[in-house]
Amino acid sequence: MLLTFYIASAIAVAATVMVITRHNLIHALLYLVVSFLAIAVVFYLLGATFMAALEVIIYAGAIVVLIIFVIMMLNLKAEAVDQERRWLDSKILIGPLILSVILLGELVYIITSSGTTGEGYKVVDAKAVGMSLYGPYVIGVELSGILLMAGIVGAYHLGRQKKKIVHRFLEKVEED
Amino acid sequence: MNNVPVEAGLLLAGILFMLGLISVLIRRNIIFMLISVEIMLNAAGLAFIVAGARWMQADGQVMFVFILTMAAAEVSVGLALILQIYHQLKTLDSDAANKMKG
Numbered sequence: 001m002l003l004t005f006y007i008a009s010a011i012a013v014a015a016t017v018m019v020i021t022r023h024n025l026i027h028a029l030l031y032l033v034v035s036f037l038a039i040a041v042v043f044y045l046l047g048a049t050f051m052a053a054l055e056v057i058i059y060a061g062a063i064v065v066l067i068i069f070v071i072m073m074l075n076l077k078a079e080a081v082d083q084e085r086r087w088l089d090s091k092i093l094i095g096p097l098i099l100s101v102i103l104l105g106e107l108v109y110i111i112t113s114s115g116t117t118g119e120g121y122k123v124v125d126a127k128a129v130g131m132s133l134y135g136p137y138v139i140g141v142e143l144s145g146i147l148l149m150a151g152i153v154g155a156y157h158l159g160r161q162k163k164k165i166v167h168r169f170l171e172k173v174e175e176d
Numbered sequence: 177m178n179n180v181p182v183e184a185g186l187l188l189a190g191i192l193f194m195l196g197l198i199s200v201l202i203r204r205n206i207i208f209m210l211i212s213v214e215i216m217l218n219a220a221g222l223a224f225i226v227a228g229a230r231w232m233q234a235d236g237q238v239m240f241v242f243i244l245t246m247a248a249a250e251v252s253v254g255l256a257l258i259l260q261i262y263h264q265l266k267t268l269d270s271d272a273a274n275k276m277k278g
Contacts, residue, residue, distance in 0.1 A: 005184065009184070009188045012192065013188070013191055013192065013195070016195045016215060019211065020195055020198060020202075020208075020212065028211065029211070032214075035192075036218065039222055042185070042188065042222065043222075043225055046225055048225050048228070048229065048237050050237070051237050054240075054241070058247075059214075059218060059244075059247075063214060063247065067207065067211065070207070070255045074259075074262055074268075076268075084205055088202065088203070093202050096197075096198055096201035096202050097202070100194050101194075103194065104190060107187075107194075108190065112187075124229065124232060124233065124234050124236075124237060128234040129234045129237045132235065133234075140238070144241075144245040144246075147245060147249050148245060148248070151250075151252050151253055152252075154252075154253045154256070155255075155256040156256075157256075158253065158256035158259075158260055159255075159256035159260070
């Protein structure tokens with residue numbers, strides 16, 4: 001079982017590396033789906049089975065499909081790939097890479113030197129999550145509902161195409 | 177089930193978060209930046225799940241549900257903004273949107 005965890009982790013990291021180095025958006029999204037599925041396997045191994053299902057349904061399903069729909073609406077051609085290749089040259093890449101790897105090294109040092117491995121193991125099932133979600137965290141659920149409502153209204157308002165209607169009074173002013 | 181070492185889970189979350197951060201820093205395409213933010217949010221959720229499994233409490237999974245909700249709302253609003261930027265500027269370059277009045 002532990003070997004399964006390490007294999008799934010390796011797949012997740014490798015797929016994410018492929019995501020951040022692709023030039024084609026659709027290829028990057030397909031690798032992103034693989035990464036999400038590997039993380040869902042990790043969730044399952046950690047005992048969070050319902051969260052693994054949510055990861056597959058919402059992340060690998062809904063969010064990726066939403067991004068694919070927007071890419072289809074934008075109607076990107078083959079020159080977008082060349083443009084991305086020009087933007088992603090190795091000179092830009094070096095600085096952020098070095099700084100981020102230093103930060104990751106610090107994080108690895110902090111986590112490995114703290115020594116917090118637990119002994120006991122008990123699966124937290126979906127029933128306990130539901131009891132907690134609608135017990136102490138019910139205000140968070142209501143705030144999530146408000147956030148989703150704001151998201152719907154904001155997406156509708158921002159995504160609307162503006163009609164180019166000039167008022168006839170303004171047209172008359174322009175003619176004069 | 178087994179007991180996955182909590183350090184390994186947290187290290188996986190840290191590595192994934194750092195990959196998303198690198199991608200945000202090096203990309204100019206605004207859709208790639210949105211995808212990278214999704215990777216970082218997912219890594220944060222993974223850290224919550226690992227911590228919840230370590231302490232055998234449901235709070236980590238509750239927080240993951242909240243992160244999931246927030247990611248869904250964020251990606252819908254972000255994609256609507258990307259559509260508007262593309263219609264107005266005819267490009268996905270994030271540097272092109274540096275003026276307040278475009």
